[in-house]
Amino acid sequence: MHRIIKRKLLRSARISSLYIIVAGIGFIIIFPMFFLFSFSFMSDYETYSEWPKPLVPSFRAEFMIDKDAEGYHLHIYNKADGAFAAFGPLFFTRAGEDLENLQKFIKRQANCAITPSGIGEQLDVVDKEGRVEFTLKKEFLANYILFFQVTRDAPAAVMRSLMVAGFTILISLSIGGMAGYAFARYYFKGKNLLKLSVLFVRMFPAVTIAIPMIIILARMGLADQPLGLSFVYSVGQISMNIWITASVFMAIPVSFEEAAMIFGTNRVGAFWHITLPLALPGLAACAMYSFIGSWNEVISAVVLTQFNPTFPVVVYKSLVGTQGQINLVTAGSVAQALPAIIFTLIIRKYILQMWGGVRV
Amino acid sequence: MASLNLQTILDKETRKKMIPYMLIAPVIIYYFLFWIFPVLNAIIESFKSIEGVWTLGNYIHIFKDPVFYRALLNTAFLVFFSVTIEFILAFGLALLINTKFKGSSFFLFLAMIPMALPAVAVGAMWSSGLATRGWMNSVLMTFKIVDDAGKIIFLAGGNIASMWLIILIDAWQVIPFVMIILLAGLQGIGAESREAGYIFGGTKFQVLRKITIPMLKPTITTAMILRIISAIQIWLIIVMLFGFNRIPVLLEQVVLNVDELGSDFFERIGMALSVIVALIVSAAAILYLKVSGSFEKEAEK
Numbered sequence: 024m025h026r027i028i029k030r031k032l033l034r035s036a037r038i039s040s041l042y043i044i045v046a047g048i049g050f051i052i053i054f055p056m057f058f059l060f061s062f063s064f065m066s067d068y069e070t071y072s073e074w075p076k077p078l079v080p081s082f083r084a085e086f087m088i089d090k091d092a093e094g095y096h097l098h099i100y101n102k103a104d105g106a107f108a109a110f111g112p113l114f115f116t117r118a119g120e121d122l123e124n125l126q127k128f129i130k131r132q133a134n135c136a137i138t139p140s141g142i143g144e145q146l147d148v149v150d151k152e153g154r155v156e157f158t159l160k161k162e163f164l165a166n167y168i169l170f171f172q173v174t175r176d177a178p179a180a181v182m183r184s185l186m187v188a189g190f191t192i193l194i195s196l197s198i199g200g201m202a203g204y205a206f207a208r209y210y211f212k213g214k215n216l217l218k219l220s221v222l223f224v225r226m227f228p229a230v231t232i233a234i235p236m237i238i239i240l241a242r243m244g245l246a247d248q249p250l251g252l253s254f255v256y257s258v259g260q261i262s263m264n265i266w267i268t269a270s271v272f273m274a275i276p277v278s279f280e281e282a283a284m285i286f287g288t289n290r291v292g293a294f295w296h297i298t299l300p301l302a303l304p305g306l307a308a309c310a311m312y313s314f315i316g317s318w319n320e321v322i323s324a325v326v327l328t329q330f331n332p333t334f335p336v337v338v339y340k341s342l343v344g345t346q347g348q349i350n351l352v353t354a355g356s357v358a359q360a361l362p363a364i365i366f367t368l369i370i371r372k373y374i375l376q377m378w379g380g381v382r383v
Numbered sequence: 384m385a386s387l388n389l390q391t392i393l394d395k396e397t398r399k400k401m402i403p404y405m406l407i408a409p410v411i412i413y414y415f416l417f418w419i420f421p422v423l424n425a426i427i428e429s430f431k432s433i434e435g436v437w438t439l440g441n442y443i444h445i446f447k448d449p450v451f452y453r454a455l456l457n458t459a460f461l462v463f464f465s466v467t468i469e470f471i472l473a474f475g476l477a478l479l480i481n482t483k484f485k486g487s488s489f490f491l492f493l494a495m496i497p498m499a500l501p502a503v504a505v506g507a508m509w510s511s512g513l514a515t516r517g518w519m520n521s522v523l524m525t526f527k528i529v530d531d532a533g534k535i536i537f538l539a540g541g542n543i544a545s546m547w548l549i550i551l552i553d554a555w556q557v558i559p560f561v562m563i564i565l566l567a568g569l570q571g572i573g574a575e576s577r578e579a580g581y582i583f584g585g586t587k588f589q590v591l592r593k594i595t596i597p598m599l600k601p602t603i604t605t606a607m608i609l610r611i612i613s614a615i616q617i618w619l620i621i622v623m624l625f626g627f628n629r630i631p632v633l634l635e636q637v638v639l640n641v642d643e644l645g646s647d648f649f650e651r652i653g654m655a656l657s658v659i660v661a662l663i664v665s666a667a668a669i670l671y672l673k674v675s676g677s678f679e680k681e682a683e684k
Contacts, residue, residue: 044479045490052493055555056500058518059508074531075521198409205406217407219672224418225612226664227425228637231657234650235421235428258418261410266605267564273601274571305567319501321619322638339503349511356504363499371492 063166063353066134068110070350073103083161084133086110088145089154095146097125099133117146134166135159166354174337174355183249184318184334185362190253191317192310195260200306202261203268204294208277218269221262229259233326240327247329255323260313267312271305272298311370318363335359429655433647441655451656454631455663457546461632462614462667465550465557469610470603472554473561478591480562481569491566494559506623509552513537513624538624545630552620557613561606568602569595604675608668615664633660 062070064080085100087107094114098107111128115121122139129135137159148155162168171177205211206218236255237246245251275298283293299306324333325340332340338355432438445451476494480487497505512519515536523529537548576598580590596603618635627639637660640653 038484041479041482041484045484045486048476049490049493051555052497055508055512056496058512059504062511062518074516075524076516076518078518078522078525194413198413201406202410205403209403209406211400211403214403219669221410221414222608222612222668223661223665224414225609226668227418227422227661228616228634228657230638230641231425231654232418232421234641234654235424236417239417239420254417258414261413263609265410266609270564270568270602270605271571274568308563308567315499319499319503321501321503322642326642335501335503338501349507352507353504353511356501356507359501360499360504363501364496367495367499368492371488371495 059353060357062350063357064163065350066161066165067132067348067350068099069102072108073101075103077102080163081161082163083158084135085156085158086129087154087156088149090149095149117143129159130165133159134161134163136162166350167358170341170351170354170358173351174341176332177334177337180332180334180337181362183331186249187253187256187333188314188317190250191256191260192313194253194257195264195313196306196309198257199261199264200268200309203265204272204298206265206269207272218265221265224262225259229255229323230326232258233323237327247327247331249331249333252324252327252333253317255327256317256320260316263312263316264309267309268302268306271302271309274305275301307370311367314366314370315363318366319359425654426658428651429658431651433651441651442659444652445655445659450628450631450636453542454633454636457542457630458615458632458634458663460543460546461550461553461617462611464547465553465614465617466607466610468550469554469558469561470607473558473606474565476558476562477565477569478595480566491563494562496559497556498559498563500556502619503623505552505556506620509620510624513548542630545625549617549621549624549630552624553614553617557610561610564606564609565599565602568599571602572598600675604672607671607675611667611671612664615660615667633663 058078061079065077066080066084068084069077069080081102085107087098087100088095089098090096094116096109096114097111099110100106101108110132111125112121115125119139122142125142126137126139129137145155145157174180202221206214233255240246240248240251240254243251245254279297279301280290280293283297284290288296319335320333321335321339324336328336338359341355429441430437430439432440480491480494500508511517515534515538517537519537520529520534523535524531529535538545540548572595576594577590580594585593616634618632618638621630621632621635622638627635627643633656637653637656640649640656
């Protein structure tokens with residue numbers, strides 16, 4: 024009796040310590056990403072004038088206007104200081120030009136929309152009571168909208184990036200998978216050397232290959248085109264896919280194929296009906312790596328594209344241009360990360376089959 | 384009759400022998416077109432001066448540059464520690480997830496996100512965090528762990544401190560990548576062989592050492608080789624955090640020469656540097672394969 028209780032206690036202690044470890048790792052993973060996400064919704068004012076910076080973006084901003092002999096003064100509520108702080112011009116008047124400038128300033132700095140006449144209404148209250156406080160709703164996606172406005176080419180670039188990724192998966196998985204199968208299943212002369220030399224391909228920095236590739240692609244009529252770029256990306260991806268698919272196929276016993284062949288199918292049939300379904304999760308993982316590798320690649324694309332940049336190039340270049348505008352930078356980064364994360368989510372199902380779904 | 388049979392068998396044998404070569408042929412053709420061509424071109428150019436005269440000048444220029452030796456040391460440091468740490472943590476994580484607890488599928492998805500993040504996003508994330516007025520210090524101040532005067536200046540550390548920072552950041556992103564490869568391998572082994580180990584009285588540690596790790600060897604080799612190759616080529620995060628030339632590593636120097644400085648002269652320097660990098664990576668990979676005994680294993684077969 025005593026022993027059973029002891030064992031149960033031990034078991035629950037083991038399970039809870041497992042979950043504590045898992046929760047800790049999950050926290051480490053989420054923690055920095057949370058701030059990337061959080062910053063992408065913050066206004067310039069929140070990012071640069073509040074210290075310590077807010078950890079979560081606010082949905083609204085509070086303003087205060089008062090007046091003295093010079094004219095009106097605008098203030099904004101600074102959450103970190105817990106008080107109103109001077110905001111915008113030293114003073115302003117009711118002149119139409121002043122109000123328009125103010126509208127632009129509030130929009131740019133606080134991501135809030137208010138019309139000049141709206142400001143005028145608030146000024147009426149100031150005239151009566153000496154001061155007014157009002158709250159405006161923040162335009163939550165303002166950074167994203169601004170980012171796509173600044174980079175006008177973005178939608179077309181997204182399409183091109185998807186095309187590049189698609190071609191890269193197609194090329195690298197078919198060519199790489201075939202070779203991976205050969206390395207896993209056959210013994211032949213020069214196997215070791217070949218498998219190793221395939222890796223050498225990744226050892227030469229890709230940036231440097233990109234430069235002579237400009238000329239080669241131009242001769243093929245593929246310069247500055249998605250297909251041309253995917254030819255370059257496939258170089259690295261093929262070698263990785265060979266190694267991954269080789270270990271995927273190696274994990275599937277040959278005896279399965281041999282059994283199928285005894286029952287009357289040939290090697291191709293055995294591969295098609297037995298090995299391929301079993302290998303599918305691993306191949307899906309391969310496709311995912313290829314997608315991510317291609318979607319996120321910047322530096323070769325910078326060298327190899329001119330008028331038809333990929334999305335990462337657009338993001339990279341706009342980021343380099345807006346040094347310091349960290350809220351815009353993060354918005355662009357999140358926009359670029361989203362497709363890769365969604366793709367991961369979709370492909371996850373297949374990767375999950377790796378354990379549980381398929382018993383090898 | 385008998386000879387005819389022999390003939391068909393022979394034909395079948397030779398055909399069988401041809402199959403692997405046929406399967407590999409596309410790769411070789413592909414690499415001939417899209418790799419050997421440009422690489423040969425780059426190697427040749429690296430031995431030529433701007434005027435097109437054969438010279439060792441580009442290499443001499445590199446070997447005379449003190450930054451090159453710093454980059455070499457930094458890269459070696461980075462590769463050794465990041466690959467070791469990442470492998471140990473990823474292996475632990477893979478063993479953990481392989482126990483298949485409730486919510487493990489969600490955890491796997493979570494673990495895969497950092498891998499999917501673009502380098503630019505990772506750079507933005509950490510540079511906004513590690514800046515003196517970044518979110519790291521904001522969190523510390525919001526929870527009253529430090530006050531304004533006690534802000535931690537993350538990015539002004541010395542060379543070694545900065546290298547550790549880079550190793551941590553790289554580990555954060557790359558561990559899931561290694562973990563998934565290892566996990567796939569663990570799945571392939573299946574529970575039966577491990578259970579057999581337990582039945583014969585093995586402890587957890589013994590089963591891990593005597594059964595799991597040896598059976599996982601091909602997967603481990605794959606993961607390690609891929610990591611060694613890409614760890615040597617870390618550069619974007621370093622440039623986004625520290626800018627060019629502050630914490631020099633080999634590939635950052637290549638990009639600096641090829642893309643940033645970009646003139647004909649520096650392009651050639653970059654090409655020469657690439658040749659050196661390729662040689663070093665190859666040497667490191669072969670050294671690993673030798674030490675881990677992967678060559679002998681294949682030869683036994």
